[in-house]
Amino acid sequence: MIADFHFLRPLWLLALVAVPLLVVVIGRRTDVRAQWQGMIAPHLLDHLLIEKGGKRRFHPVHLTAALIAIAAIATAGPTWQREKPPFVEDTAPLAIAIDLTATMNATDLSPTRLERTKLKVQDILALRKGARTALFAYAGTAHMVLPLTDDANLIRTYVAALSPGIMPVAGKNTGKALQVVEDALSGEAVPGTILFMTDGVERTAFDAFAHYKGRNDLMVLGIGTADGGPVKTADGQFLTDATGARVRAKLDVDALKALQAASATQVATVTPDDADVRWIVRRIQTSFAQKTAEGLTRWYDAGWWLTIPIAILAALWFRRGWSVRWAVFVIAIGTALPGTRVEAAERSFADLWFTPDQKGQRAVDRGDFQGAAGDFTDPAWQGVALYRIGRYQDAINAFAQGDTAESYYNQGNALMHLDKVEEAVAAYQQALKQRPDWPEAKQNLAVAEKRKADKDKQDQDAEQEAAGLDPDQVQFDDKGTKGKEGTVPGAPQTAEMWMRNIQVSPADLLARKFAIEAKDAQP
Template identity: 90%
Template sequence: MITDFHFLRPLWLLALLAAPLLVMLIGRRTDVRSQWQNMIAPHLLDHLLIEKGGRRWLQPVHLTAVLIVIAAIAAAGPTWQREKPPFVEDTAPLAIAIDLTETMNATDVSPTRLERAKLKVQDILSLRKGARTALFAYAGTAHMVLPLTDDANLIKTYLAALSPSIMPVTGRDTGRALQVAEDALSSETVPGTILFMTDGVERTAFDAFARYQGRNDLMVLGIGTADGGPVKTADGQFLTDATGARVRAKLDVDALKALQAASKAQVATVTPDDSDVRWIIRRIQSSFAQKTAEGLTRWYDAGWWLTIPIALLAALWFRRGWTVRWAVYLVAVGTVLPGVKAEAADRSFADLWFTPDQQGQRAIDRGDFQGAAGDFQDPAWQGVALFRIGRYQDAIDAFAQGDTAESYYNQGNALMHLDKAEEAIAAYQQALKRRPDWPEARQNLAVAEKRKADNDKQDQDAQQEAAGLDPDQIQFDDKGKKGKEGTVAGAPQTAEMWMRNIQVSPADLLARKFAIEAKDAVP
């Protein structure tokens, strides 16, 4: 927008003063009358001077002044829009929280509310190919099913296993589900969206939504109808009340409207076609674009576009009688280029117009990170290019040439890719020393510390197994029949241990994982 127009390097505009100064100085040097007016009487000077006829209006000095003006504006860096930095993903992360209360098995939406929610999730995955999605389930408790992943098939496998029967606690705690999903997205460098698929939000959760101050967008897709329908049980029967009458679950549309009025959450109800899914996708994209523009983007330097008029005006130097010394250089280069490789020729020609760093930026814009790594002289940008092509150790060496918060932050990111969590922790800590109020660095530090703790735990378990001291294994000392029977205390089982060691169906695995997490959550 025109209101956002400004210059990134405004001090370069001082060079504009050189243009009129140059015209004035050259004009005085070429003005014969001004040179002789102090030596010859004015009434004689008029008769002694012979004015040149047909004097050209456009002189080399005028062209030079125009080029100075354009070059000064280009160097000042005019800008009016933003662009994303190199480490920002192109798509927003999405966390989908699916309600697994018993009423989600109501049949007012065919085949059931829950099955319709699963179909909607599959439609979302189809429209967000390559984007990262996390899956959560909640009822009386809330649990992560899968962390952020771009593997749609893996999500579909665990999505099919979701049912109310795997939840350890009945009821509905939407506020807790919001907190669990928010915690999972807290380490992301870009804002995302938390989508709830539910047939109702309890009034007690309104306050959690109203007080939500996170950067992620909140959306609620209500699944069901106002008329409601009977609720199926796990054995295929219908849920009944104390009198034996069938329970008829209704979608509380008024409550959903009240939730939207009381919070920033966007609320919609399920539709028979895909219009609801497309609404979700549009909302995710627009929210992501808006929030990245607010703080995760940088201003786009449009000054390089002015090299085009500079090149066109510079071509006028070939006019007869004008200075063309710089053109001799071009001719000399042109005689050499045919004898070198085409790639080298292109690079030599590019060297005439762009600095190495500008050539590297152009390579990044084309997606040629391999070429950009060879072009950049700036170590920070060279590190960015090396990072993008997976040369993480080389990227670390490039970033290490700087002593800024950004250089240590980028080193930490590269070290995490090399699974060097301990070194990454040190890098993030150095970044925070130089920029204490950097939320992304603090979030990544927490991720690195967690990974280090997980790695230490795995190493400890591996050492115990190698020593024949597996947890939960009974050991006997039979030497000489004089030893005493004893047991080795088993380490408390965690959800991660279940995920690694239990070979069961996804539904059984999730049920056991959720049960362990629910038990650990009890104070």
């Protein structure tokens, strides 16, 4: 701790030079003997000067000098420890990429590798309560299933829907999956962890892991056994080769060891108990603590503690007796008020010294975002506090009072939580008009536009379904035609579309989404 002691604004220490100069200059000006020494003979000067009460050692200039010295040190910002800045998440985000190749249906782990993987994901969610987790799936292509969310039940719902049958392209492309996950996490303020749950990483993907330059920690949990097992198919049969023999998928442990040796990736294999899950969670927490200590924390400014002696010394400038009466007044209030009103009294006392925004910041430091939302008068800070407690519409109203790029950007984030993607797209576009090179706004705009396109596609499919087409049939208008023009009643059609969309299972939605993304990605 002593080795870490330093000043955040050391140039303010130059004000200490004024302390001895002030004492010397003022001391000479108030020294009557020095003023008359050159005009009156020394043997007469002693009899002409009248010094009541003897020579005082403490003068007002000494008080002023002490105030300047303490204020200079306080302003210089003494510090020796770090703190997290406000509005930074306390837990690391986790992105789980699940391998959905056909071999994940091997039965060497009961009931299958994929089902065991789903159970492990549930165990991870249970140990990381309240932490944000994203979900991805990959085979020959890679896709986002869910963005970062702290809704564990939603994650469980979509994890249960995963199967190799929803993937549009067979094969395995772990390198592409790493790129997709990294792109999705690139806009995060804090570093996280990317966890691959797979029965093997192809050696052609080693370079992607070895040359990974992102901030996130990479982990691989090998699912399977070295002995392997037969692979089930979608109809409950077993996968066979050209000769009719059953395909036996084995976990390539040597390849996983080679991956760990060739890169900074942490590798482990699945265990029958929860030892692997606890290892994963422990590694996530350790990596997050190390990375936040390196760059995402700030030095705690302890200079404000020196305002206490400054206030005490400054009180000596008041008229005699005032400080005593103020002390009696404060003590009387503290003892006379009942316990239920002490908090209100403290708040009233704080009102004397802090602005509303300063009180809001103090509430944020305590983690009281509800109180901060009521204290802040600055719309931007009030909007952030409202955003943190989930009052997204109120946050939008607060952000809308500003006309800066940041206000539009924050409005877009809140609108995305309310699933108002069209308005979010417009907000991000306004932010980019003012700050064209803002990478976070560009990334969020791309996510919003993609989500809008997905919703438009779902609406189009629902309209085709209402017109009598097969709801599970995916048709692409390669000729660019727009179909028939017509008038569709708004309210009844919207209700019908909504009810029909509810009846589509998560697996069907994911299969349709992945198929569209795979087709869009084709050159």
